[in-house]
Amino acid sequence: MNSTPSLSLPVWDLTPIYRDLEDPLLQEDLQWLRDHYPAFSAQFRGNLSQRLGDALEEWERFAERLNRIYFYLHLAHAAQLEDEEVKNRLHAVNVLVDSLSGEYTSFFTIELAALPDEICQQHYATDARCQRLRPWLEQVRLQRPFMLTSEVEAALGKRATFAASSWSSFYDEVEADLRFSLPDGPATLEQTLHQMNIHPDAEQRFQIMSTLNSGLAGPFARFSAQVLNMVVGSKRVEDKERGYPHPMAYRNRHNRLPDAVVEALHQAVVTEATPLCQRYYQLKARLLGLPLLRWSDRNAPLPFADRSRIPYAEGWQIVLNAFQHFSPELAQLVQDLAQRGAIDVPARPGKQSGAFNYSVVIPGGVTHSYLLLNYQESSRDVMTLAHELGHAVHGLLAGASQGALLASAPMAYAETASIFAEMTTFQFLRQRLQQQNNPAALLALLTERIETFLNSVIRQIGFSFFEQEVHNHEGRLSAQDLGRIWQNSLFRFYGAEGETFQYAATENLWCYISHFHNPFYVYAYACGELLTQSLYAAQETLGNQFEPLYRQLLRAGGAQDLPELLRPFHLDPCHADFWRQGIRNSLLPLLQEAEELAKTFAKTG
Structure with missing residues (x-):
């Protein structure tokens, strides 16, 4: 597989920080x-x-x-x-x-x-x-x-330096060296996942996933199990010495969220979002013309979706326009990032997989923000760009307002800004398609947004339950043990074998989830998604007041806890029904709209 990055794609310039290692x-x-x-x-x-x-x-x-x-x-x-x-x-x-x-x-x-x-x-x-x-x-x-x-x-x-985190660092290097044999040639993990998610043929998607699953087996699975056992074991010893009452206690306190609020979030996802998740994937099976989905079909493109590639310049303009439509001030921050060479775009061998934003305050109170992407011209890559730019504007505004010690919001609501940027981009595209009267493209966009929600909420809370079982287990877990726990977590949220999915060739897919090395980080994505949906709902009542209030929220960084942040929006995350209402007011309407469009599309198609 040709993995040489296009020379036209931006790479970041680190010289404003230091010229080189000998600076x-x-x-x-x-x-x-x-x-x-x-x-x-x-x-x-x-x-x-x-x-x-x-x-x-x-x-x-x-x-x-x-x-x-x-x-x-x-x-x-x-x-x-x-x-x-x-x-x-x-x-x-x-x-x-x-x-x-x-x-x-x-x-x-x-x-x-x-x-x-x-x-x-x-x-x-x-x-x-x-x-x-x-x-x-x-x-x-x-x-x-x-x-x-x-x-x-x-x-x-x-x-x-020599503790469990060193295993995680080494894991990143080993994972970056993985290669999987695809029809077009050897592919990195990032490229393999991308091909599985975009391929229009169900059998080919399954073959790619099977290649991925078997490639993760054996030495890499055993290595991944060892890394996870070291992370879990080290945390267990330190938690006991420090007196934390349960494995999630440190993370909850760091996120400044009471245990009861975190538990309410998890249970709301189980009771409210899980049935809607299974209902959506049953709809997707019908749209794909499949009697039952395989796990490789979870992110598959719909047959009527626009599968044309979105060059980075076009994706950038889409996201910039969405920011401009919502907030010219935030759009200017985004433009400044590109002009400063703060974005590394192309996928290439040896580069860290995935995407991230890194924002800091350095001497003199100067705030910097850089983005790493692995952009491969899909619509999901456009949303990833929006996601990381959301983090970037959050980091820039908070850093300038709060300084180095208070710039970073706790993880549980740091994700709010990134998902808000995704939603801003989604709403911009949605309105454009509605004006164009293009129901097929609108249905494809809706399903992508639903899947983003499910990946942020169902998938990440599924990860959290996987972690809870792993951290509560006494003794070492083998790669096979972890595979069984992993598949049980899939059954819990996506249905038993044969209900919504077939789960063949999934037992090793836990191996590439590096978030497990940062225990209980993952529920922050669900928290951010549902907070964002609640914020979006508040726009209708707040009108023109909303945008300046939102910028005020970003500037707060880590200086306020979640109830303080949401009080201007008349929202209370400590209310027992907050998380359930967030699901009912966001996922359910999207799903109902997609189902109605699907009926219309079936009649006209």
């Missing part, structure tokens, strides 16, 4: 760390009650400096995973930072958490720096019951 500015930043870590300890250990504002100001400077270093190295690594020089430098920096922070700053969060409430209140009232960073400080203090001694925290920090 004197990089060496200066590393020396700054060597000098300032010991100085921080000397100045502030035991003195936080008197010098809290000074300490927080200096801590933010650390965050900015570390952001610049890691931003460059992680982006350079993602662009070419096989570059040994970058890998070596990244490893050396990890060792240096873990050693310095473990030795000199492990005391900081422990002493912050231990400060008496009255001392903190005094600083909030008298020091503007403390008041500005109060949300960050209060989040640190919430972790007080789960902190270990300073000596233990220091030891954990020093060995972090």
